[in-house]
Every structure is written in structure tokens, then in C-alpha cells.
Amino acid sequence: MIFEDNRQFIEVLAKTGDVVRVKRTVDWDLEAGAIVARANEAKGPAVLFEQIKDYPSGYRLFGSPLGTYRRLAIALGLDADTSPKTLQNEFERRTESPIRPVVVKDAPCKQNVLLREEVDLYRFPAPMVHDGDGGRYIGTWHMVIMKDPDSDWVNWGMYRLMVHNKNHVGVYLTLANPNQGARLFFRHYFPNREPMPVAIAIGADPLSSFAAACRFRARQSEVDYAGGLRGKPVELVKCETNDLLVPAHSEVILEGMILPTIVDEGPFGEALGYRHGMERFPVMRVDAITYRDNPMLTMTCMGMPVHDSHIVESISGSVNIKKRLRSEGIPVQDVFLPPEMSLYAAVISVQGSGSNLQEQLAETVMGDLKFLVVNDDVDVFDLNQVLHAFATKCHPGTGISVVEHQHAALLSPFLTKGERATGKGARVIFDCTWPPGWSRETDTPMRCSFKDVYPEEIRERVLRNWMDDGFR
Amino acid sequence: MSKQYDTFVQSIEDLPTGEGVRLRVRDLTPGRCKYDVRYVEATVTTSALPEDDTLRIRGPKGYLYPQCYSIKITGELGEFPPE
Numbered sequence: 001m002i003f004e005d006n007r008q009f010i011e012v013l014a015k016t017g018d019v020v021r022v023k024r025t026v027d028w029d030l031e032a033g034a035i036v037a038r039a040n041e042a043k044g045p046a047v048l049f050e051q052i053k054d055y056p057s058g059y060r061l062f063g064s065p066l067g068t069y070r071r072l073a074i075a076l077g078l079d080a081d082t083s084p085k086t087l088q089n090e091f092e093r094r095t096e097s098p099i100r101p102v103v104v105k106d107a108p109c110k111q112n113v114l115l116r117e118e119v120d121l122y123r124f125p126a127p128m129v130h131d132g133d134g135g136r137y138i139g140t141w142h143m144v145i146m147k148d149p150d151s152d153w154v155n156w157g158m159y160r161l162m163v164h165n166k167n168h169v170g171v172y173l174t175l176a177n178p179n180q181g182a183r184l185f186f187r188h189y190f191p192n193r194e195p196m197p198v199a200i201a202i203g204a205d206p207l208s209s210f211a212a213a214c215r216f217r218a219r220q221s222e223v224d225y226a227g228g229l230r231g232k233p234v235e236l237v238k239c240e241t242n243d244l245l246v247p248a249h250s251e252v253i254l255e256g257m258i259l260p261t262i263v264d265e266g267p268f269g270e271a272l273g274y275r276h277g278m279e280r281f282p283v284m285r286v287d288a289i290t291y292r293d294n295p296m297l298t299m300t301c302m303g304m305p306v307h308d309s310h311i312v313e314s315i316s317g318s319v320n321i322k323k324r325l326r327s328e329g330i331p332v333q334d335v336f337l338p339p340e341m342s343l344y345a346a347v348i349s350v351q352g353s354g355s356n357l358q359e360q361l362a363e364t365v366m367g368d369l370k371f372l373v374v375n376d377d378v379d380v381f382d383l384n385q386v387l388h389a390f391a392t393k394c395h396p397g398t399g400i401s402v403v404e405h406q407h408a409a410l411l412s413p414f415l416t417k418g419e420r421a422t423g424k425g426a427r428v429i430f431d432c433t434w435p436p437g438w439s440r441e442t443d444t445p446m447r448c449s450f451k452d453v454y455p456e457e458i459r460e461r462v463l464r465n466w467m468d469d470g471f472r
Numbered sequence: 473m474s475k476q477y478d479t480f481v482q483s484i485e486d487l488p489t490g491e492g493v494r495l496r497v498r499d500l501t502p503g504r505c506k507y508d509v510r511y512v513e514a515t516v517t518t519s520a521l522p523e524d525d526t527l528r529i530r531g532p533k534g535y536l537y538p539q540c541y542s543i544k545i546t547g548e549l550g551e552f553p554p555e
Contacts, residue, residue: 029506054504122504132534134480135498135507164509165551261552264480264496267534277532278480283552 001077002207002230005108005249006062006296009075009206010048016080018045018071025051028061028136033129036063036301043306046071048296052125058294059125065141065206065298066308072315075206076229084314084336084381091229092319095216099227107237107248109201114289115240119167121286124252126163127299130269134278135162137268138169138254141298141308142202143212145244146181146258148219149188154245156212156222157181161200162265167286170265171198171258174281176423177410180218185258185282195257197242198284203251203298208234213309214316241288251295255288271302271309272342274413310339321346330360336380344412345370347380354433355398361429362403368412368425374432377447389432399431476500477543478528484537487529489516494549497527511549517542 003009013019020039026032026049036047047063066072073082076090114120126138139161147154157179159172173182189196204212211226227233236245239255246253261283269275300308314337322335325348333349346369350357354373361371374380374389394400408415408425419425438444446452450459477497481487493516499508520526524542531537 122508128507130534132530132536134534135509163507166505166508168551263552267480267532275533 002232003075003205004235005205006065006203006251006298009065010046010062012074013046013071016070016074018068018074018080019048020045021048021050023050025053026061027053028055028125029053029128030131032061032063032125032127032299033301036299037130037303040064040067040301040307041304043068055125060294060296061125061127062203062296062298064300064308066210066311067300067306069311071206072210072311075210077231085334087315088319088322088336091315092323094228094231095225095319097228098224099230099233101223101227101234101236101245103245104235104237104248107235108292109246109248109250109253110237110240110290111293112291112295113240116287119286119289121163121166121169121254121289123289124291124295124297126297129299129301130275130303132275133162133268134264134266135164135170137161137299138163138297139171139200139202140302141209141213141300142200143204143209143222143247144171144181145199145201145246146184146196147244148184151219152221153219154221154223155180155184156208156226158209158213160268161284162268164263164283169200169254169284169286170263170281171284172265172279172281173258174279174410176279176420189258190260190282193260195259195285197244198256198258199239199242199244199246200254200284201246201250201252202254203296204247205230205234205249208247209298210312213312215313215320216316239288240290250292252289252291252297254284254286255290256284256286258282258284269303270411271307272344272411272413273304276411276413279410305342306339310343313337313343314339317343318346321348325361328360330357333376334380338383338386340383344368345372347372347374347386349374349376349378349380350433351376352433353436354431355436358401358429358431362401362427368406368408368415368427371427371429372432373429375434378432386432390430393432393434394430401429401431403427403429474523475525476528477525478530478536480530480532480534482532484529484531484539487516487541489518489541491515491546494553495543497543497545500528511551511553512545513547513549515544515546 049061070080126136143156162170207229208226211222235248237248241255265281266278318335325332331351336347378389406427479497520540520542527541527543529537
């Protein structure tokens with residue numbers, strides 16, 4: 001089933017037990033965030049808040065739409081228990097066949113329209129997600145839609161949005177850690193101090209939001225990949241005050257201009273699990289708001305794993321790294337960014353030894369991640385196996401390669417002040433494979449596990465009698 | 473009835489006090505508009521009397537200092553005044 005909007009998605013989640021509908025009145029000021037945080041930490045269901053303090057009946061918050069592999073699988077129309085490996089394969093298959101959107105004239109997101117003086121962001125229950133954040137965040141699970149002025153490329157990105165006042169939000173765009181939206185704004189508009197048209201879609205259908213959160217190649221329109229993921233085009237409708245196109249079934253659309261005004265923003269508890277300092281980002285002036293009846297804002301409560309950003313990147317980011325390494329001729333079997341590691345570690349299984357690959361990996365892969373390279377008999381999706389390989393096979397002296405002067409993500413918690421200012425850090429590769437010269441018959445230690453040191457006949461007999469012997 | 477505001481600083485030692493202090497504050501009045509950002513000119517003092525409006529201070533990562541200051545807003549500086 002392909003979901004046209006989150007409302008249909010929630011109906012199915014309710015049947016599978018993957019959403020809790022909270023019917024009592026919940027405070028947007030910290031309480032909603034606390035409930036979602038606790039649900040995430042317990043690997044629990046999504047949360048639909050049906051009554052929000054200070055807001056009329058019908059105004060709702062939908063927390064953590066894709067915070068588990070189960071919910072992502074359901075959004076993709078797959079069985080809820082689909083494995084992360086299959087989700088990766090499915091993601092790769094579907095995004096290889098992008099489908100362009102269609103433009104419609106009528107749209108649910110146009111049921112209500114506020115223009116200019118009527119604009120009031122406080123009409124909507126944007127949550128104060130964490131105590132001590134710099135403001136209420138109306139944008140934590142949404143898309144920021146920006147068009148390249150020199151081509152047909154339209155970028156969808158998920159850049160956090162902090163409410164400053166009734167008609168301004170801060171937008172996470174910075175050259176210190178440039179996303180594609182930042183490159184568009186700072187290259188084409190900011191140098192001449194010109195405003196840039198922008199639209200924000202909050203509460204688009206689950207796979208459109210998923211596509212916005214993924215990192216595709218530069219200058220690729222995410223809406224096409226959203227179509228590929230859905231298996232059918234995304235329906236778009238034109239904004240009221242500019243020519244941008246927005247998902248027609250979104251809950252709330254903010255239209256406006258990103259101004260060449262840089263102001264303090266944050267701090268905000270971020271995807272890595274920590275809240276670091278305030279930043280300085282441009283401001284968006286909101287010129288129009290269109291929204292559905294009984295609008296439902298979406299939110300993710302970023303912080304300690306696992307939440308929506310981790311699930312998204314563990315699928316899409318893993319596929320990206322795998323494709324990149326294979327394109328460089330590296331014999332990669334699987335790649336996995338464990339969500340429990342907040343996407344700061346990637347496990348790569350290779351055929352043969354990883355020792356020969358350290359230099360290639362150091363040159364190919366980007367950012368300040370930690371890479372654990374394992375043999376292809378280690379299941380990268382099983383953290384127990386990965387930890388065992390790390391502990392027992394990574395030589396402390398020769399198995400660790402540190403590559404200095406690498407691009408560092410602004411949000412990396414471990415950066416020094418100097419590294420944060422320059423945007424330069426380091427990355428490390430842990431070689432958890434057997435050395436290349438070791439013979440399988442005489443040098444390589446033999447794995448002692450049920451699968452490895454018992455003949456097939458014995459294993460089958462054990463499994464045949466397992467339940468009768470009293471095991472569960 | 474006295475109101476409550478807060479502001480973020482890099483270090484509490486850097487918070488200016490006295491008259492004519494230019495600050496970015498958040499209005500903490502309960503309700504839909506809580507946390508509305510205002511750029512103001514104010515008189516800020518370290519001694520908070522019960523009838524004064526209160527200013528709480530947060531560090532750069534959100535830490536709430538225990539000290540309470542008093543604030544008397546004397547002017548509005550506009551939405552996003554230049555620094």
C-alpha cells in the first residue's frame with residue numbers, strides 16, 4: 001500500500017501496533033518531546049498527540065513517524081519485520097528507478113490559507129522539544145524546498161527550523177557544514193544580499209519525508225526518488241506566493257523568503273545524542289501558511305539513539321557508502337551504519353583482508369566517521385558479531401589508521417574549538433580482518449560457533465530436537 | 473504581575489548589567505507565544521526583587537544558571553537588529 005499522507009499511514013500503524021494515540025491533553029512545552037524521547041529510547045511506537053495544550057481540538061502532533069525499521073518497512077509497503085539488509089536492498093532498487101512528480105491544481109494542503117499579516121506560526125503546536133533548546137522547533141521532520149535558479153534542480157532537505165517569532169524561523173544553513181540547501185543560498189543569493197524563495201512542507205507522506213532526509217547525489221531532485229520509493233509520482237501543487245511546488249498532501253506549508261540576515265539559533269539537542277552550542281543561521285520570513293483542516297505537525301525528538309534520523313541514514317547512508325566503495329573497486333560485501341552509534345560508525349564487510357584496503361578506504365570515504373572493516377563472514381547487521389570482531393581481530397598496533405585533516409561535521413561532539421572553527425577533524429579505520437598473508441589452514445584461527453565447528457548432521461539433529469529437549 | 477524572560481550567553485561572566493543593555497531575550501509568559509524572541513534594550517541588575525521582571529540566564533548549551541537577575545525593558549530594537 002502506498003500512503004498518500006500520514007493520516008493513511010497512521011491508520012495502518014494503528015492496526016500493526018506501531019502507534020500510540022495519546023488522547024489526554026499534552027503540553028507542547030517539553031511534555032510531548034519527553035514522551036517521544038522515552039518511546040524512542042524504548043524502541044517503542046510512534047506517538048499521535050490528539051489534544052495539545054493551548055490549542056483547539058483537532059490540532060495534533062505526530063511524533064517519530066519513521067523511528068523504527070518496522071515503521072519504515074510499513075511505509076515502503078513491506079512486511080513490518082523486514083530486515084535492515086532487505087530494506088537497504090529495496091531502497092537501492094527503488095531509487096534506481098526515480099519517477100518524476102505530477103502537478104495538481106487542487107490539494108488538501110490548501111484547505112486553509114493565511115497570507116502576510118494573517119501569518120502566525122503560534123497557531124500551530126510547534127513543540128519545545130528539549131529543556132534548554134534555543135526555541136520551539138516547528139521543523140524537525142519536514143522538508144525545506146529550494147530551487148536552483150540556474151537549472152531545473154529542486155532540492156528537498158531536512159534542515160531544522162526554530163521559531164523566532166510569529167512570522168520568522170531560523171533555517172539550518174551554514175557554510176561551516178554545508179548541506180545542499182546552504183550551497184544554493186550562499187552561492188546564488190547571499191553574496192548579493194538577496195532573499196531566496198523557499199517553501200517548507202511539514203507532514204508530507206512518509207516516503208517523501210524519508211527522501212528529503214536522505215542524502216542523494218548533489219543536484220538530484222529528491223522528489224523523483226520519492227516517486228521511485230513510492231512506485232508512483234508524488235503529487236505537487238504550486239505555492240500561493242512563489243512558484244515552488246510542494247507535496248499536495250502535506251499537513252502544513254510555510255512559504256516565504258530566506259533572508260540574508262544571520263542570527264543566533266539554537267542550541268538544539270541533535271541527532272548525535274548531544275546538544276552543543278548555539279550557531280548562527282539565516283532567517284526565513286514566512287509570507288504565507290497553507291494547511292489542512294485538523295492539521296497534524298510532525299516531529300522527531302532527536303537525541304540519544306534510536307530515532308528517525310538514525311533509521312533513515314542507516315539505510316540510505318549505508319547504500320551510499322557501499323556504492324561509492326564499489327565504484328572505487330573495493331570488494332565490499334555489505335555496509336551498515338548502526339543506528340545505535342548515531343551514524344558515526346560504519347561497518348564494512350569485505351572479501352579478503354582489509355589490510356590492503358586501508359589506504360583506499362582512507363582516500364575514498366568522507367567525513368569524520370569511524371570505519372570498522374570486517375571479513376565477509378561477519379554479519380555487519382549483528383552488532384554482537386561486529387563488537388566481537390573489533391575486540392578480537394583489530395590489532396592495537398597495526399590495525400588502526402588515523403587520517404588527519406578531514407572534513408568534520410559541525411555537529412561532531414568530540415571536536416575541539418579549533419577543529420570546529422576550521423571544519424577539519426580526523427577519521428579512523430579499524431581493520432578487524434585477518435592479515436592478508438595468513439593461511440586459512442594453518443594460521444587463521446578457526447571460529448568456534450554452532451555454525452562453524454559442528455558437522456551439518458549434528459547441527460540438524462540438535463535443531464530437530466530443540467523444542468522437545470525443552471528449549472524455546 | 474512580574475514577567476519572566478531568559479537569555480543565552482556564552483558565559484555568565486559576559487552578561488552585561490546596568491542601563492542600556494542590548495539583549496536577545498525570550499518571553500517566558502505561559503501560553504501559545506511562550507519563547508517568543510525579542511531584541512530589547514533593558515536595565516539588568518543582579519539583585520532580583522519580587523516585583524521585578526525576572527531574567528534567567530542559560531549557557532551556550534542550554535544550561536540554566538541558578539542565579540536570577542532582574543530586567544526592566546526600556547525599548548524594543550526591532551525584529552533582527554544589526555549587531
